[in-house]
Amino acid sequence: MTNVTMTVNGKSVSGNVEGRTLLSSFLRDDLRLTGTHVGCDTSQCGACVVHVDGLSVKACTMLAAEADGAEVKTIEGMANADGSLSVIQQAFQDHHGLQCGFCTPGMVMTAAALLKENPKPSETEVRDYLEGNICRCTGYHNIVKAIMAASGQDVSAIAAE
Structure with a gap:
């Protein structure tokens, strides 16, 4: 198990993950941010796109450990500060x-x-x-x-x- 720490939607989060844990799985299963959808697990559909350090990434093809120390933004972080839609x-x-x-x-x-x-x-x-x-x-x-x-x-x- 590897400990990862990252900032997700402006909040620092940590967790222990296996080396093979995908970023999409860490977001959905560990952090319960289920807005990042997984439709194919092969990088074909784009339902899992998140931003990592400001770049679009298909979270089903990135390991959670690769995002250690990164700034991650998911769909849950897209709304305005008052909760209204972006x-x-x-x-x-x-x-x-x-x-x-x-x-x-x-x-x-x-x-x-x-x-x-x-x-x-x-x-x-x-x-x-x-x-x-x-x-x-x-x-x-x-x-x-x-x-x-x-x-x-x-x-x-x-x-x-």
């Missing part, structure tokens, strides 16, 4: 960027990384950036629209699908 989360709600919701945490975390890197992405840039995230329900149209709306762009001319 701009990105609100845009997903306003523009129907979710259906079953399983992929949504990973999509929101990926969107946050994109908007940090590129504050006003084009539709093509959004679609390209989401390449590592799979949604089986929405067809991506409203997800893309939500991300563009979160960036402050006028999406009124984009038809709903």
Whole structure:
């Protein structure tokens, strides 16, 4: 067993983990932060995306021990300090960027990384950036629209699908 300490959503946390424990398992099982979903365990679906030291990471492919000493942000840390939805989360709600919701945490975390890197992405840039995230329900149209709306762009001319 290895002791790991990291800051998760602004709070210092510690735990003993086996060397093979994935970050996604540590977050979900040990810390009970179940918003980080695991859909494939192979890095294909993107439902487990979190930010580690400011970078998007698929938590199902990173060992918890690799995050020792890191700053980790999960979907639970995306809300505003008063508990209200972040701009990105609100845009997903306003523009129907979710259906079953399983992929949504990973999509929101990926969107946050994109908007940090590129504050006003084009539709093509959004679609390209989401390449590592799979949604089986929405067809991506409203997800893309939500991300563009979160960036402050006028999406009124984009038809709903």
